[in-house]
């Protein structure tokens with residue numbers, strides 16, 4: 001079977017195990033059904049996720065012009081504490097910023113390679129955790145806007161990590177942590193303005209990734225350097241495809257790349 005389309009991050013459905021889908025315009029692949037099959041991935045150009053042009057992708061699936069222009073790629077996306085829609089202040093497009101920022105947000109602890117703090121819109125739970133490859137996570141605050149979530153995250157970052165070590169995550173060299181204990185320990189560092197939104201009774205969510213064999217060493221597939229790759233799929237974790245020869249492919253960091261995929 002042959003498929004062609006522009007890569008976007010895989011859609012997921014939580015379950016045992018999690019179900020992954022690669023969605024193209026006219027087609028989709030149920031990635032779980034490709035386990036143990038041989039895939040050939042061929043680089044076939046670019047298609048910016050905003051303007052649709054065949055221009056080199058700069059970041060987050062966008063060409064350079066779009067990345068520095070559109071509201072979906074503004075700084076407050078990666079740094080929620082820079083959000084200003086709650087003050088009525090525009091960054092790039094106030095209507096868009098109000099729609100995205102002035103909705104319930106979750107501050108969570110997730111364990112992907114180590115315990116880290118993160119922020120996501122409430123509608124993105126547990127999608128966000130799946131995308132990060134976290135095997136366990138817990139919601140610790142539910143706040144009414146992105147700014148408050150960002151302020152709490154910044155305060156907690158001084159006492160817990162905020163990054164995933166993707167190598168550790170993919171090799172599955174992980175530890176079970178008691179996130180309830182972590183939450184109770186970190187509570188004292190939550191800023192006063194966010195405290196009314198503390199969630200004291202939540203329990204851990206555990207996530208089950210479809211991986212038959214974890215890699216020992218890691219070789220990251222870069223389609224710019226290696227425009228064609230063939231390998232047997234052995235798993236999916238986070239937004240990574242894991243192959244039998246220890247090659248891993250980060251679908252998310254290749255958003256906007258047009259690929260042909262052959263399955264045999």
Ligand SMILES: [Zn+2]
Pocket residue numbers: 048049050051052053055062063064065066067
């Ligand atoms: Zn563009």
